[in-house]
Amino acid sequence: MSKTMQNLAEEVSVQLTVSDLVILSAELEKLSEALLAEGEHNQPLVQTLWNLECSIEKASAQILSAEFIELLAQAREQNRESFNDHKSH
Numbered sequence: 148m149s150k151t152m153q154n155l156a157e158e159v160s161v162q163l164t165v166s167d168l169v170i171l172s173a174e175l176e177k178l179s180e181a182l183l184a185e186g187e188h189n190q191p192l193v194q195t196l197w198n199l200e201c202s203i204e205k206a207s208a209q210i211l212s213a214e215f216i217e218l219l220a221q222a223r224e225q226n227r228e229s230f231n232d233h234k235s236h
Contacts, residue, residue: 168207175200 163171179196182189 165207165210168203168210172200172203172207175203 175196179193179200182193182196
């Protein structure tokens with residue numbers, strides 16, 4: 148990566164939601180299908196798009212998993228507090 152690109156990459160911060168990632172993944176799939184329909188000469192590009200789509204889906208799953216774990220922890224804590232409140236009355 149060139150120094151300019153590296154500096155730009157360090158300066159630019161993009162935040163995507165899981166919804167954004169799902170939409171991006173779907174668009175990559177459409178693009179891949181269109182490129183495949185144009186001919187076999189697009190196969191290397193399509194393979195790259197599939198790899199990118201797979202990475203995006205994996206990242207989405209990891210984010211959702213982390214959010215789910217956090218929600219479970221919060222629910223567990225609320226249940227514990229509710230049980231302790233009930234026990235003290």
